Amino acid sequence: MSDQKLQSHTVQTTGHAWDGDLQEYNNPLPTWWVYTFYATVVFALIYWTIYPSWPFGKGWIGGLSDVTYVNSEGVTRTHSWNTRALYLADQNEAVAAQKPYFDKVDSMSYQQIANDPEMNGFILSAGKALFADNCAPCHQAGGQGVVGFFPNLTDDDWLYGGSFEKIHETLVQGRRGYMPAFSEVLAADQIDALANYVASQAGLANDAAKARAGDALFHSETAACFYCHGVDAKGRKEIGAPNLTDKVWLWANVPAAEGDESKVVAIRNVIASGLNKGVMPAWAGRLSPEQIKVLTVYVHELGGGL
């Protein structure tokens, strides 16, 4: 049962009177507001004791809650609560959660890892993150590389070999691709002949006469291309000399060249100016052995095999 009429109450004054009759209203704050305010004061006191709060001397009052973490040097440290310590402690937890997987990676052979569905799932997710952090700046997010700069890791053409062992070797040691600039030793028509020969080997349109001349030059001591690219022009993986007979191009941007003529020109330019930019850094020391192993299997899955 309720009585719905609006309640009215008389206004209080502070009780003082100045100049005879000058009084001051006293309109107290609503009770709920006052108690909420007290509650926030109590909350603040509790908060100060738990978390870092006041500057004190040269430091500050750290509060009761501590964060313990292991830093990158492996030293266990306990620090009063702060977000950086909390982040490091969280990282410790994440590393601990990954540890069983990395331990497994360590103990299994490449083929065993690739055959185990659960480990394969781990490689796909952990490898993707590692690849994105370390490899993607050059090789791009999906490993597709950039023609003229960075090799495509998703095709089946491997400069230094695409077996697990060779990929691992590439990652650990790094690579340095080099080809001399032949404009310094050969005449322009000789380079043109060589370019036509390479185009003929790769199945591109070419001038047959020039290609024949290029063939002779390729296998001669004058140009000596066969030293590195092999007598059959299929390259030598031991030294990272590319196969010139396939459809995959790294340095000469043949796929993007419009028209038969410009494709040959693209090849000619590479022969003339050579290259000294095929540098892959060594990752041993930058990444842990297990991380390199994860990346090895991941890159192998991108397009490895040979």
Added chain:
Amino acid sequence: MQQGLEDQVALYQKRIPIFTRSVKGSFRRFKTSVLVLAYAIYFLLPWMPWSRADAPSQALLFDLPGRRFLIFGLTVYPQDVIWLALLLFIAAILLFFVTGLVGRAFCGYFCFQTLWTDFFIWIEYRIQGERPARVRLYRQAWDREKVLKLGATHAAWLLVSFWTGMTFVAYFAYAPELVWDFFTGQAAAAAYITVAVLTFSTYAAAGLMREQICTYVCPYGRFQSVMYEPETLAVHYDARRGEGTQGRAVVRAGRGIALERRKSARADAVATERRHQVLSQSERALADRRNQGIGDCVDCGLCVQVCPVGIDIRDGLQYKCISCGLCIDACNTIMDSFGFPRGLIRYDSEKNLASPQPVKAGLHWKRLKIIGYGVALVLMSGYLAYSVATRGSFDRAVTQIRQPLYVVLSDGDIRNRYQIRITNKAGEAQRYRITATGIPPHALDLGNFSEITIKPGHSGLVQASVRLTPEQTETLRGFELTITPLGRPEEARSEYVRFDRPGGTP
């Protein structure tokens, strides 16, 4: 402090305590049945066992760390979020549908605020007594009796609130283990926080705030008002009958017509005789009142005393009314005792009450709005049931790898790669086979996983690559990948995927 000099209207109204009188009747019985049923379900369900191979044997378990919801024989994964959306949609439409038909039935009979408040009022009643006793106790000074009784009431409320919170948490972990861990201090911090928050909010909402939640806090009560139509049934006071032309009036003393109709319904001769007497007496009294233009309302005020939100239903339909029907029970009791016809306060529609010749109240569902809601309700419930009944035992997601879209291989062949994710939603480990149709045999390379075994509740990733010659890609735009659970060929699911090639713009 000095007394004030002038009156000022307060900015907000102080709560006027409501002491509800208990009442008997069909609506009270219905409310009690709903309360008992709802409490039985809510409090006992977490303790219901259910045999499971790979999870705790609890019938209803929301396994948040495991990212799954175990609902009897059904395991729901986050991917099935569409079911939740459907369920919420159905719940909303059901609310609109029911409100359009019979008003705020949800508020009055099913809302947890109403249920818990009702239960808390019952506790109050058991400890402090009936309404007059509670009013007396309220006005009384803080003596021993008041402290004891109020203390006991609040303690009981807190206990119920605590167990309400505890039960809620029990849906999220194996209940027996959780309760043990909780009291031995080993449960997760989230459990303690949730229980504390729920204990406090239940105690505050059902014990202290009560009708203020419905009046000031709850949005549903307010927006249900716009779903009322003139045909909607709601708790109404029949003002025309109750007020007459001269208004309501108490029954004058000495009339002596206070015998209950139900009691007099005994079949023996004496009772029949007396009933006739009583009936004729009350009929005479009624005729007497009507001749004087006095309405049937005897102004006993019982309908106001039983109201849990503290309103007077005789002021007409109002936003505070949660339509719990208790005033109907109260009024019928009084009408019976005077031998007047029942239904002075009843479920009726505004339209019927306003019509010159009111007929017996009934459900008027032949309205566009009601039929529309009904159709939506049936369609969505049907779709949900269909979706749950025909869901496969696994989920699959096939995505083409887009970086790069295609690769030209050394011999000029073109390769596209795809990532296949299979999630096993069945209760046991399952082996799946992946096949392709629409491309030449041997074009599909699944690495080492043409078949993959996946543990229940887990996902497996398979990288597939498809290698085609440039000639083959001339006409091919895509193909189908089929995932077949071994031993269950009828559950095979196919997915059409694109095949990209250089220069090819499909």
